[in-house]
Structure formats: C-alpha cells, structure tokens
Amino acid sequence: MKDKDFRDNETLETFNPGSENFLLTTIDDIIDWGRSNSIWPLTFATSCCGIEMMATGAPRHDFARFGIEVYRASPRQADVIVVAGTVVNKMAPVLKRLYDQMSEPKYVIAMGACAVSGGPFFYNTYHVIRGVDHVIPVDVYIPGCPPRPEALLYGVMQLQRKIKLATITEAKKIGIR
Amino acid sequence: MDIDKLKEKVIALVPEAELEENKQFLTFYIPAAKAHEFALRLRNDEDLAFDYLFCLTGVDMPKFLTVVYHLTSTRHDHSIVIKVKTENRETPVVDTVCDIWRTAEFLEREVYDLLGIRFSNHPDMRRIFLDESWVGYPLRKDYTDEVNIIEL
Amino acid sequence: MKEVIHTPVQHVEEEEYNINMGPQHPSTHGVLRLLVTLQGEIVAKLQPHCGYIHRGIEKMCEKDTYPQLIHLTDRMDYLSAHINNHAICLLVEDALQIEVPERVKYIRTIIDELTRIQSHQLWWSSFGMDLGGLTCFFYGLRDREKILDIFEESCGSRLLHSYYTPGGLMWDIHPNFQKSVKDFIKYFRKKIKDYERILSGNVIFRERSRGIGVLTKEDAISYGITGPSGRASGFSCDVRKHYPYAMYDKVQFKEVLHTEGDTLQRYLARMEEMYESMKIIEQLIDNIPEGDHQVKMKAVLKLPAGEYYQRVESARGHLGVYCISDGNKTPYRMKFRSPSFVNLSVLDHISRNTKIADLVAIGASLDLVIPDIDR
Numbered sequence: 159m160k161d162k163d164f165r166d167n168e169t170l171e172t173f174n175p176g177s178e179n180f181l182l183t184t185i186d187d188i189i190d191w192g193r194s195n196s197i198w199p200l201t202f203a204t205s206c207c208g209i210e211m212m213a214t215g216a217p218r219h220d221f222a223r224f225g226i227e228v229y230r231a232s233p234r235q236a237d238v239i240v241v242a243g244t245v246v247n248k249m250a251p252v253l254k255r256l257y258d259q260m261s262e263p264k265y266v267i268a269m270g271a272c273a274v275s276g277g278p279f280f281y282n283t284y285h286v287i288r289g290v291d292h293v294i295p296v297d298v299y300i301p302g303c304p305p306r307p308e309a310l311l312y313g314v315m316q317l318q319r320k321i322k323l324a325t326i327t328e329a330k331k332i333g334i335r
Numbered sequence: 336m337d338i339d340k341l342k343e344k345v346i347a348l349v350p351e352a353e354l355e356e357n358k359q360f361l362t363f364y365i366p367a368a369k370a371h372e373f374a375l376r377l378r379n380d381e382d383l384a385f386d387y388l389f390c391l392t393g394v395d396m397p398k399f400l401t402v403v404y405h406l407t408s409t410r411h412d413h414s415i416v417i418k419v420k421t422e423n424r425e426t427p428v429v430d431t432v433c434d435i436w437r438t439a440e441f442l443e444r445e446v447y448d449l450l451g452i453r454f455s456n457h458p459d460m461r462r463i464f465l466d467e468s469w470v471g472y473p474l475r476k477d478y479t480d481e482v483n484i485i486e487l
Numbered sequence: 488m489k490e491v492i493h494t495p496v497q498h499v500e501e502e503e504y505n506i507n508m509g510p511q512h513p514s515t516h517g518v519l520r521l522l523v524t525l526q527g528e529i530v531a532k533l534q535p536h537c538g539y540i541h542r543g544i545e546k547m548c549e550k551d552t553y554p555q556l557i558h559l560t561d562r563m564d565y566l567s568a569h570i571n572n573h574a575i576c577l578l579v580e581d582a583l584q585i586e587v588p589e590r591v592k593y594i595r596t597i598i599d600e601l602t603r604i605q606s607h608q609l610w611w612s613s614f615g616m617d618l619g620g621l622t623c624f625f626y627g628l629r630d631r632e633k634i635l636d637i638f639e640e641s642c643g644s645r646l647l648h649s650y651y652t653p654g655g656l657m658w659d660i661h662p663n664f665q666k667s668v669k670d671f672i673k674y675f676r677k678k679i680k681d682y683e684r685i686l687s688g689n690v691i692f693r694e695r696s697r698g699i700g701v702l703t704k705e706d707a708i709s710y711g712i713t714g715p716s717g718r719a720s721g722f723s724c725d726v727r728k729h730y731p732y733a734m735y736d737k738v739q740f741k742e743v744l745h746t747e748g749d750t751l752q753r754y755l756a757r758m759e760e761m762y763e764s765m766k767i768i769e770q771l772i773d774n775i776p777e778g779d780h781q782v783k784m785k786a787v788l789k790l791p792a793g794e795y796y797q798r799v800e801s802a803r804g805h806l807g808v809y810c811i812s813d814g815n816k817t818p819y820r821m822k823f824r825s826p827s828f829v830n831l832s833v834l835d836h837i838s839r840n841t842k843i844a845d846l847v848a849i850g851a852s853l854d855l856v857i858p859d860i861d862r
Contacts, residue, residue, distance in 0.1 A: 205562065248464075256511060282551075283542055285465070285542060286543070303647065409722070437710045438829055463537060466538075474545065
C-alpha cells in the first residue's frame with residue numbers, strides 16, 4: 159500500500175506537534191519507535207474473534223513480524239489488550255480490573271463487532287454490554303464479524319502510527335498515552 | 336420394547352399419567368408428587384432401563400411452568416419424554432433427579448437460573464450463569480428489563 | 488559472643504486453600520473460571536463458574552424468525568459452525584416435511600466432515616500448546632488454513648459462515664471445490680503422520696496423559712458425556728450411527744470406541760476420528776450429483792404448532808435442538824442441548840486427587856468451547 163494511502167486518517171495528523179525542541183523530538187522518536195515495534199498483548203479472547211486472533215499468530219499471517227512476539231499472561235507485563243469477543247455484564251468488572259492492573263503506557267484494541275458495539279447481540283438480550291468502550295477507553299476499533307486476520311494487522315498498524323505520534327510533553331494532554 | 340408395550344407399562348406404573356398425542360417421542364405428563372419415584376423406576380427396571388438423560392428443559396407455558404425430561408435407553412434403544420408441571424408461579428418447586436442421573440446437577444441449575452423453578456434436595460441450588468445478585472428470571476415470558484434489553 | 492537461639496520447628500498442617508483459574512487464563516480456552524480447592528498440589532474439589540460469556544441466545548431466539556436465528560447458532564460453538572446450522576435446517580425441514588435434493592445432502596455431509604477435521608486440528612494445536620509444545624500450535628494452525636481457504640471460496644467466509652439455510656444452501660459451491668478438497672486430503676494424510684510423531688509418540692506426553700482423569704462407562708452414561716470424550720470410555724453415542732441424517736447412512740465409517748477412558752484415550756479417539764472423517768469425504772467427493780442447490784421455500788416460514796427435537800453430532804458431541812412452536816414465525820421456546828455444558832459437569836469428578844498440572848491436560852482433553860457452555 160502506498161504510504162500516501164496509508165496515511166488516510168486525517169485526525170491523527172492534526173496532532174503532529176508543530177515546533178518542538180530538537181533534542182526532545184529525537185528522544186520522542188526513539189522512544190516511540192521502540193514502543194510501537196514491540197507491542198506485547200495480553201491473552202484475552204472471549205469468543206469467536208479469539209480464534210481469528212490465534213489465526214493471525216499462526217504461520218500464514220504471522221504477526222510476530224510486526225513486533226507482537228509473544229502473548230503475556232500477566233497484565234503487568236503486557237502493553238496492549240486486544241478485546242476480542244463479546245463482553246457481558248458478568249465479565250465487565252474482570253475486564254476493568256485487568257485494565258487497571260496494566261502499567262502505563264497501555265493501549266486497547268476493540269476487535270470485532272461485539273467489542274465495538276455489541277454486534278449481532280445488540281437487540282433483545284439482557285446480558286451483553288454494547289461496546290467495550292462503556293468499560294475501558296479504546297484506541298483502535300476493528301469492525302468485522304469476525305474481522306479477517308489482515309484487518310487485525312491493519313488495526314495494529316494504525317495503533318503503531320498512533321503511538322509514533324506521542325510525545326513526552328504532549329501525550330497526556332491530547333489523550334494519547 | 337415397542338411403543339405400545341412401553342405405553343402400557345408406564346400407565347401400569349403411574350395410572351394418573353396423561354399421554355400427549357401426536358408427538359415425536361412418547362410423551363407423558365406425570366403428577367409432581369410421583370415424579371421422583373417414577374424416575375427411579377424408569378432407570379432401575381430391567382425392561383425400561385432408561386439410563387441416559389439427554390435433555391432437561393424448563394418451559395414457561397401460558398398457564399403453568401413445565402420441566403421436560405428427554406430420556407433414552409442405551410440397552411434397549413427406546414426413548415421417552417416425561418413432563419412435570421407446576422401451577423405455582425411464585426415459588427415453583429419440583430423434585431430433583433440428580434441422584435438418579437448425575438447430568439441433572441448442572442442442567443437443573445440452569446433451569447433455576449433462567450426460569451426460577453427450584454429443585455428440592457439438589458446438592459447445590461445456585462445460579463449458574465447470572466450473578467448471584469441478579470433479580471428476576473430472564474426466560475420467563477413476563478420478564479421485563481428496561482436497563483439491559485433493547486427491543487427491536 | 489551472642490547466644491544462638493534455637494526455635495523448635497513447628498509441624499505445619501497442610502490446609503486446604505482455594506485458587507482461581509480464570510476467567511482470564513491461557514489454559515482455560517476461553518472465559519471459564521475454575522475455583523480449585525487444593526491440598527498442596529492435589530486437587531480436592533473443583534467448582535466451575537460459568538456465565539462469563541452468557542449472551543442470552545435462547546431468549547434472543549424467541550424474537551428471531553427461523554432463517555434469522557441461523558446466524559446466532561453459528562456463534563454458539565464457533566468451531567463446528569456448519570454443524571450447528573445443520574441442526575436448525577434439519578429441524579425446520581423435518582417440521583415442514585421438505586425433502587432436500589441429493590446434491591445438498593452430499594455437500595452438507597462433506598462440509599460437516601471438513602468442519603470436524605478443522606475443529607480437531609485446532610483442538611490438537613491448543614492441547615499441545617497447553618502441555619508446553621508450542622510447535623503443535625504452529626503445525627496445526629498452518630494446516631487448518633487450507634480448510635479455511637476451501638470454506639472461503641465456497642461459503643464466503645473463514646469462520647461463522649451461515650451457509651446452510653432451511654431448504655438447501657445459500658448458493659452453489661465453487662467449481663474448484665472438488666479439486667481443492669481432494670488436494671487437501673492428499674496433503675493432510677502426509678501431515679497427520681507428523682502430528683503423530685510429534686505428540687502421540689512423545690514419551691513426555693504419554694506419561695502426562697496415561698491413567699490421568701479416568702472416566703468409566705457408567706459414569707459417562709450417567710453424566711451424559713458424548714462425543715469423543717464419551718466414546719473413549721466405551722459409551723457408544725455417535726448420532727451419525729444411531730440416528731443418521733444427511734448421507735451418513737450411506738457411507739462406511741467406524742465409530743471409534745476405546746475402553747479405558749483416560750486422557751490418552753480421549754486424545755487417540757480424536758486423532759482416529761480425523762482419519763474416519765477423511766474416509767467419509769473420500770467416499771463422497773467424486774460422486775456429487777448434479778441438481779439444484781436449494782428447494783423453493785416460502786418467504787415466511789411458520790412451523791406447525793408442536794414440539795420438535797433434532798440431534799446432530801458436532802465435533803464435541805451430541806448437539807440437540809428442542810423447539811416448541813405455537814404456529815407463529817418465531818419459536819415459542821428454543822433450547823439448545825449443548826455438548827460442552829454437559830461435558831463440563833464431569834470435570835470435577837474426574838480431576839479429584841490429581842495434581843494441578845494434570846488438571847490442564849484433563850481440561851484440554853475434554854475439548855470444551857466456552858461459548859457453547861454459556862450460550
């Protein structure tokens with residue numbers, strides 16, 4: 159994909175800092191490069207999207223080449239939580255607790271229609287949370303039921319782009335950690 | 336054992352059994368008071384030998400609550416459906432069968448959780464899917480929940 | 488010089504303590520919480536807590552029409568998605584007394600068996616991974632991608648297809664279907680020997696699974712354990728043999744039965760089932776008859792008032808659908824007898840007095856899919 163087409167999300171570009179100290183931007187670049195190329199996710203898959211997440215780690219659509227080397231079982235050691243699957247009322251406090259236990263900087267990818275907005279379980283059910291952003295703040299939304307492995311890789315690439323825009327000084331102000 | 340002999344045997348054991356016509360399996364309504372003893376006979380009798388309970392359902396019919404048991408015998412290869420009903424909608428109670436077929440332990444907990452039918456003498460009568468603090472029984476037809484349900 | 492004070496060593500009683508496995512845990516294969524009571528390393532009692540993915544599918548089915556609720560059954564046991572759809576289609580077709588064309592039956596049987604192989608491949612990958620052999624994860628998923636390619640070509644998506652409808656199929660299969668399936672079978676017959684060399688013949692694996700988690704035949708019948716887990720204990724419960732549907736009464740295959748019922752036998756039962764599935768596909772793939780892929784159905788399906796029970800053999804066991812209809816276009820009550828829910832009830836019974844490391848092996852050998860438990 160051409161770089162011009164990849165940068166098709168205008169909102170992110172407006173966060174580019176205008177003029178900053180040369181030394182700080184170099185340090186920012188190095189730190190962001192390190193962070194974005196080694197995102198380690200937490201093992202959190204509730205339902206069908208979890209299988210597509212496992213398939214993305216499989217040999218065909220290997221995501222270890224994007225820096226996602228291993229899945230960490232403990233939230234203290236993970237950078238990103240990929241919420242793959244439906245979140246129900248009983249699971250929401252568990253998800254919140256896991257998110258709170260992760261250490262900064264942390265990111266959230268909502269994968270699949272169920273995590274984005276409730277998906278096929280939006281109507282007529284009494285136990286589903288319509289979208290995981292009612293519980294934790296989300297960085298990247300990936301639609302699909304289930305999204306293809308290539309869609310998950312695109313979402314991860316968008317997250318990498320978002321991380322690269324973070325700076326030491328501006329990060330907390332504009333909501334990108 | 337063929338259908339007619341099975342029918343006669345069941346009616347001989349429980350004369351108050353009501354037969355339901357035109358169903359896929361041989362179906363009987365058994366009064367709740369005799370249900371447990373009848374279930375024991377179904378498993379232990381040599382000719383009947385219903386040792387495999389493959390489905391336990393709770394149904395909210397318009398006038399009463401029913402528990403439906405689908406049974407089959409691995410030795411004789413015949414099947415039967417037993418239904419037990421209760422008119423009491425506030426505190427429905429039915430005898431448990433989990434001392435006869437161990438699979439009923441979880442299946443009865445599910446019926447209690449979603450429909451509110453309690454089973455007496457069950458070793459662990461608690462909700463299984465929903466939280467302990469959930470109020471109401473979702474699968475009942477008169478269940479309303481403005482907070483959680485979005486109607487189409 | 489300081490005096491050395493000796494304190495007598497106190498004899499510490501081993502107490503029981505509870506630990507939580509899950510709901511977020513790499514080895515529970517989903518969101519299942521196991522409250523394990525341990526004495527040292529020995530499991531004294533185990534209480535499963537489910538409901539962390541309870542989406543209320545049975546309640547949702549009461550508001551959906553019959554063709555609409557096929558997409559909900561896909562998501563119950565997503566690894567045997569086609570087989571779940573097959574159950575609903577058979578229910579509606581039996582109730583309305585519709586006869587589907589031969590071509591549809593052949594294709595449905597072939598795709599069901601491919602689904603079974605694909606589900607067992609994923610099971611094998613995660614089983615090996617749980618016991619520590621990460622190679623199994625990569626080998627199994629690599630070969631599973633070939634089946635997903637076949638599905639994508641003919642059914643439209645890799646997972647969760649909703650390809651069967653009451654009356655037939657959504658659209659006809661792709662012209663490459665026969666060739667792709669035959670190529671896959673040739674490829675997989677070579678690869679499955681690799682699987683046996685890596686895991687089945689591995690001495691560590693055998694020591695970790697022989698004699699662990701024994702389930703007797705009487706217990707299997709009483710607890711209602713079906714599928715390969717039940718057949719490994721000697722309980723002959725294959726729905727394809729006892730109550731055949733689609734083309735299963737016209738093909739030759741063996742019902743895989745073992746007697747000891749431990750973890751190793753459950754593992755070997757599933758490996759042999761993959762061979763049997765390939766045998767079924769080979770008998771059918773060259774003889775698919777020409778014909779329509781769908782019977783003309785009415786736009787609105789109303790089942791006559793009554794009760795219907797339909798059973799199929801999913802990759803995990805006996806999947807039953809019990810439907811009570813009152814003549815409307817939506818069912819009055821829809822109940823799914825899911826195999827994983829019933830198989831879970833025996834986990835406590837067979838893991839008593841085993842070590843906690845064995846608990847992982849037993850849980851993996853039962854092949855539980857958690858959304859199937861909670862629906």
